[in-house]
Amino acid sequence: MSNPERERMAPPDQTPDHNPDHTPGQTSARAGRAPAALKEHANPWYRWGPYLSERAWGTVREDYSGDGTAWEAFPHDHARSRAYRWSEDGLGGICDVEQRLCFALGLWNGRDPILKERIFGLTGNEGNHGEDAKEYWWYLDAVPSHSWLRWRYHYPQRQFPYEQLVSENQRRSREEPEFELLDTGIFDENRFWIVEADYAKADPDDMRIRVRITNPGPETETLHVLPTVWFRNTWSWEEGGEKPRLATAGGDTIGMGSMVLQAAPGPDGSMPRQLYCDNDTNTERLYGVPSGAAFPKDGINDHVVHGAATVNPAHEGTKAAFWYQVTVAPGETVELSLRLAPNAAPDAFGPAFDQVLHQRKQEADTFYAELAPAGTSDEDAMIMRQGFAGMIWGKQFYNYDVAKWLSGDPGQPPPPPGRQHGRNAGWRHLDASDIMSMPDPWEYPWFAAWDSAFHAVALAHLDPEFAKYQLLLLCREWFQHPNGAIPAYEWAFEDLNPPVQAWAALQVYNIDGRRDLEFLTRVFSKLVLNFTWWVNREDEEGRNLFEGGFLGLDNIGPIDRSHLPPGYRLEQSDATAWMAFYCLNLLEMARELAAQNPAFDDLVVKFLEHFALISEAMHDNDLWDEQDGFYYDMLRRPDGSSEPLRVRSMVGVIPLFATKALPKEDFARVRRLSKSFAAMPEHQVVPGTDGMVGVGVAAHGRTRRILPHLFDEQSFLSPYGLRALSKWHADHPFSVELPGWTATVGYEPAESSTGMFGGNSNWRGPLWMPLNYLVLRTLEDYHANLGDAVKMEYPTGSGRQCTAGEIAEDLRQRMLALYRRGPDGRRPAFGWIDQFQHDPHWRDNLLFYEYFHADNGAGLGATHQTGWTGLLAEMIARPTAHQAEVRS
Structure with missing residues (x-):
């Protein structure tokens, strides 16, 4: 079995380099082109990845209202019943590079009013501090080829408190803390499920999937697990759009054109049932209008939760699931095995299945061991690895044709007339269908220009070609405005983000060995246009x-x-x-x-x-x-x-x-x-x-x-x-x-x-990673120019004289201290949350927050903002020059 972390870095038309001295992140200028816009050049290992968002509802792209209220135009309550126009979402899911075919988990604890098919959270107007996910999940591991991915989720065994989370947060003022899921007491006595999904590729198109279900609670419980596949709805928006088809291909196999999903028996030896419906809107439920599809999108939900006759008895459709019901004793773990591949195999779940998972995990261990500088502690290595994993899971399919969004689709009612002069009306040229690095896959499942620049710097250590692709992408003619402006973010493309792209391009160029002059030339020519726009406009x-x-x-x-x-x-x-x-x-x-x-x-x-x-x-x-x-x-x-x-x-x-x-x-x-x-x-x-x-x-x-x-x-x-x-x-x-x-x-x-x-705009005092990072690297530049001869008092009033390099290293240590355990055994970023600090089920699963309490370091804001907070991983992979000298 080949090693994808070496193979992905080879040019698509050349034999992979199996050099045992290979160092992660060091690739040729032509290596591993990223996908989507250059699909014909994409390395095959990129074809499947964690490109499926944790949320597609409540986004600008799905907002067809007259007043631009995106959160209210497509709320969470609609998500299970309404087909998305531009992208899809799911729990811990994957999809192909064009998001034609998707795979994710569905769960039901036997008590909730709906299946758990996507992460729940508050809208911008429901939370006392803005939008906020109200669930607990983690991106524990990943490698750039996506040949190894690990995702974890904690799902309550009792009924999920949807209404309580909304009503209590609406009641609270801005001066009060947010009301979180842990605050409801629903995890008391460990009454929750630990759900872990591991993905391992045997080859670029053969994905082995292992789902582990652990019951840490005090009583035997039953969990319904529904591994689900579906086609993104591409047929409802254009007249005569071709509709694909899923259908049973035997008791253990769902056929989907060129791919199949094959399932192993459950822990009791029985095969799971197959359930089918269509990824079409249930217009009857939402609008009181008869549905065009006999078994619409929420058919599996209604059948499992309510016993309704809402799944297709003919075992065909555009959405399908295997329905496992697993009963797990206290403290025990059961495993489910699935395979997503071009063809079914009679021996799909024999020893070779486990071998693929084992080998890919070992390769990931080697990859990150080589990435960590000599002398890196085990704790810092873990912080780095989970930080980089979150950034890889943050690679998302981004699909948005602004002209079509403004004018409406032929097969759908036209948008309100005011839309032609509202949000993003001046950006009709923007037509995206790309894999992009997102700030996070729930709270910010869309790109932001200056976020992307910081992401690229960190990603350059893992996958410099993807990092370069991200910087070039926003300068391509289908993103950059003809007047030279770079789009800020989808809520308002015309807003301005700090112009940090040139700085980021130089950082990526340097990390990649200062050799890709083609990249530097291409990005330079486009950034000169953007610079001129700034001069003329601002x-x-x-x-x-x-x-x-x-x-x-x-x-x-x-x-x-x-x-x-x-x-x-x-x-x-x-x-x-x-x-x-x-x-x-x-x-x-x-x-x-x-x-x-x-x-x-x-x-x-x-x-x-x-x-x-x-x-x-x-x-x-x-x-x-x-x-x-x-x-x-x-x-x-x-x-x-x-x-x-x-x-x-x-x-x-x-x-x-x-x-x-x-x-x-x-x-x-x-x-x-x-x-x-x-x-x-x-x-x-x-x-x-x-x-x-x-x-x-x-x-x-x-x-x-x-x-x-x-x-x-x-x-x-x-x-x-x-x-x-x-x-x-x-x-x-x-x-x-x-x-x-x-x-x-x-x-x-x-x-x-x-x-x-907006409620979650909190620059007034907290600690934010990107500007801290720029100060750190600026101090390094000072030291490179001034050397050891120039010293400054640090901290002010201490009487201690330090070089700029020593100060940069101290700042790095302070920032890393957010996630390191202190003498009291607590990680400052986890604040007052006792489970996160001490409970073995929680304490080593890291959440990378959007910003931090400036006095005590507690993590705040978006809980999966691995995008720019992932710079912590970069600071471990690339310590300051002062620290490198100390280690040597």
């Missing part, structure tokens, strides 16, 4: 002071930065600094490309010139406050007056990122060729070590003023990284007077008490 007065709105930072200030009162403008410290950062990263790309092609020299000069103009604007205008030693946004009023928004937040820290070290000879050469850059004041130029010269948008003296704020434990520095808002504001809230109201911001270390950008 610098209203041509002063090189940029606006841009919320820029992903939501509630970071006292006012909604995207919706100002009429006549007001906001010159943004962060937007301007992001553009300087963008300049420097495009400059670095141009320098790299110019080494092979001198034609790029002109662009080196161009971006240094533009960087100098932005630096001058930040230096000479009002964004810098000399008294406070900090950068602030500047509010311009209609009467010509202005006011700095004196909020000490990450907005004023971002200028530190716009720093670059240049070889002295390049620096001198470019100065001779340029004008604005040549005139940069000396205090923005810092001679470094090894013939390097550092330039920065924040002058050296200003950097020295900002860093004491950043390193102050009573300001930004927390035990677990850097706060988004200075703790100084706990005693010094900031207010600004606007027409008819007063806007105020104060320090909030956890959930925000304002719903300015």
